[in-house]
Amino acid sequence: MNNLINFLIRSWFFILFLFLQIGALVLLFSNNSYHSASYFNSANAISGRVYETQSEITDYFTLKSANADLAEENARLRSNLPSAFEITDRKFFVKNDTIFAQKYSYTNAKIINNSTNRRNNYITLNKGSLQGIQPKMGVISPNGIVGVVKDVSPNYATVLSFLHKAVKVSAKIRKNGYFGSLVWEGGNPDFGYLKDIPSYVKLVKGDTIVTTSYSDIFPEDIMVGVVESLDEKPNDSFHNIRVKLSTNFTTLSYVYVIKDVTRSERDSLENKTIKAVEKDDNGN
Template identity: 45%
Template structure:
């Protein structure tokens, strides 16, 4: 014990430096969205490997292997669903490779890091560029949408959760098909907010909310949650609705990353539209 204290005393300034570096890094990430995202991206490889090792050990004492097999089987099932294809020839009713073209591909991934108690929350997944993951890909769980990929390294990626005040997703009321925008106010991790709902819309408690499809990221019809309540300010022309998320973001372990195989074509077209 005496020798240990001697070593600590001898290198006290080095240990103090390490402590101050850790504290300053924590404060920087916590208070700056931009710096935080840069640091998240630059440390993907290092922290990803550490977290991957931890979760692999944890899986040894759980049903991780069985869950992974099930997730991969589900991804294969999603890949052959009609919703993953678009019809390219409306004059024919024959099902063949030229008539139907796959638009969405589902890739399984495991969550190795997740937060829900901040205003800007992120997940880290164990898949990256080498496995076909890219930026602006949708991430979903079996229960509903989770977020979108924002940064990618060779074998890992960072996902902006729906629990992020910068998240904005085009959604619609399933029954009326009325479009709105899903945001999060940084408070309750089980509840989001749907805004920009015209006042003529007939809203009911319990109405299902799904993705609108007005995006090159999220396919149409992905489950988001249900209307828990709604209100309108005097003189306003739009409802604001509270949406109970279908996903418990504290219990997300395996996800599907959705690759839009026609995304580049859509982005190119959007760029051409901006010229007019």
């Protein structure tokens, strides 16, 4: 009798464990998709507030590098102002606004939580859906790409950092247009790997890598990094290119979130094509 009671107590403990463990696994797997369980992340009201307070204090330590980045970017933007140009030949100067429709709009945001030392790193921003941030928007810094928005709450947003195993960025070599996908393989946050470039493509150290127009997240020609070295395996038909990332993830503080104005049109067209093809396949 005693044994039976002992056994029941023992197994109740194990059943409780299984119950809680299944709960944890459900959370774990639901977290892998966009738009899910958005209360259980650092964008919720409590943790967002905690991180915001913390960042108000620690921001003072990164002010210097943040200022340097912003000043550098100001200089670059200033050089694009009309006043920085001299009109050389008035005859051919045409301006027609109907040709240039706006495709991307940018909003700035402050990073209130960031990490670089884990295998999967996340960033929390101080803006959310009330400020127009939506999931799957791209995030860039003055120097290069940063990541993709994952979840949003009214006032905060979480971002999948590029330093995450689920993030792949379509990138190309600027000088010849060959494209591949850029991934982070863990370890040093300064380096990523560019895959799928055929091995007959000639490359040298210092070649510039930028984003392509294929991705629906980043605009074309956003700086990604430069070729650092080629880690080749014999008989491999693709390069394994080690890329020095232009974004310094360890000192990031201010970023831009990119809204693609034409995204919904592009998405619905692409989905329509995919559906039509699937229908054809099923018919055969």
